[in-house]
Amino acid sequence: MNVAIIGAGLIGNKRAKACQELELNLSCVIDSHYKSAYDLAYKYDAYPMWSYEEFFNSNESEDIDLIIVSTTNNMLFPISKMAIEHGKHVLVEKPGGINSNEIKILLELARKNGVYVQVGYNHRYHPAFIEAHDLVYKGRIGNVMYIDAYYGHGGAHADPDNWRRDRKISGGGDLIDKGSHLIDLSKWILGDAVFYNTQYHINNYFWHYGVEDNAFLILHSQEEQTAFLHVSCTDWNNTFRFTIHGTDGKIEINGLGGSYGTEKLSLAMRRDGKITPSYVEYQYLDEDKSWKKEIYDFMMSIKLQQLPKSNLWNALKCMEIIEDVYYQEGLIDHN
Numbered sequence: 001m002n003v004a005i006i007g008a009g010l011i012g013n014k015r016a017k018a019c020q021e022l023e024l025n026l027s028c029v030i031d032s033h034y035k036s037a038y039d040l041a042y043k044y045d046a047y048p049m050w051s052y053e054e055f056f057n058s059n060e061s062e063d064i065d066l067i068i069v070s071t072t073n074n075m076l077f078p079i080s081k082m083a084i085e086h087g088k089h090v091l092v093e094k095p096g097g098i099n100s101n102e103i104k105i106l107l108e109l110a111r112k113n114g115v116y117v118q119v120g121y122n123h124r125y126h127p128a129f130i131e132a133h134d135l136v137y138k139g140r141i142g143n144v145m146y147i148d149a150y151y152g153h154g155g156a157h158a159d160p161d162n163w164r165r166d167r168k169i170s171g172g173g174d175l176i177d178k179g180s181h182l183i184d185l186s187k188w189i190l191g192d193a194v195f196y197n198t199q200y201h202i203n204n205y206f207w208h209y210g211v212e213d214n215a216f217l218i219l220h221s222q223e224e225q226t227a228f229l230h231v232s233c234t235d236w237n238n239t240f241r242f243t244i245h246g247t248d249g250k251i252e253i254n255g256l257g258g259s260y261g262t263e264k265l266s267l268a269m270r271r272d273g274k275i276t277p278s279y280v281e282y283q284y285l286d287e288d289k290s291w292k293k294e295i296y297d298f299m300m301s302i303k304l305q306q307l308p309k310s311n312l313w314n315a316l317k318c319m320e321i322i323e324d325v326y327y328q329e330g331l332i333d334h335n
Helices: 010-021 034-043 052-056 073-085 100-113 127-137 174-189 290-304 312-328
Strands: 002-006 025-030 047-049 066-069 089-093 117-120 144-152 195-203 214-221 226-232 239-246 249-254 263-269 278-284
Touching: 002 010, 002 052, 010 025, 010 034, 010 066, 010 290, 025 034, 025 052, 034 047, 047 052, 052 073, 066 073, 066 290, 073 089, 073 100, 089 290, 100 312, 117 290, 117 312, 127 174, 127 239, 127 249, 127 263, 127 278, 144 174, 174 195, 174 214, 174 226, 174 239, 174 312, 195 312, 214 312
Parallel strands: 002 025, 002 066, 025 047, 066 089, 089 117, 144 226
Antiparallel strands: 144 239, 195 214, 214 226, 239 249, 249 263, 263 278
């Protein structure tokens, strides 16, 4: 499979490494910053280009099967749209666009052009979440009652040039950034749950740069399950925690590796007549393979002509929750 990556930043580099591990042919790297495109292309013996419009109108794009779009949020839609219109399969980073209208357009175009589009919610492919999803699916902790999750970091937003500080580029603050991950994970763990009756609070406690630095959500599903989610960029010790509470037990995931600490999963099981539960903990010390697993999963979807697991419809449902909060706060017009 021949691949082109558009966007040669941190995530583009992770995607390129994953492509190499999967023995895919990274043919071209496109980035508006000359040095970024050149450095990543040189590393993987690919061809560098500096304009995605030029790329799609060049011979370089003809033999490409898959486009990976790893740009800032405001560019996810126009690049993905052009890729789909040229008949290419697309892996676009989350959240897939900066509003629901963009995702709806991509949905229709993908159907019209007969291509597959996966939205890059790579956290699903962390080993702890793969195990947690399997445990929930098998009924190991009984019926899931509620989820509570927290995702916090701090230092990245100190950089005044960070594009996440500009709503026109990012689409919003921490809710659309890390919050979209927690919404996606909650929907997935609860069997593609449909959430309604959202309660929320967003605030700009510390950074004061025009987008929220903390967001709190309470989501209710049609099955009367609840997800309480908090994302923050005012946590000075990067933290990730995701807890799934069932009628027979509890699964807790802590850490994502790297600055978030060792990824761990603990399973606590209720014991009739006992005060203390049974308890076991697993640690995942290997290098993060979520990027590789996600691309492989998408390749299999294309091969088997099946809708990707993290598809545009799922991304749309996540975006509608985020968008509703921003609309209620008067931050956006209703689409």
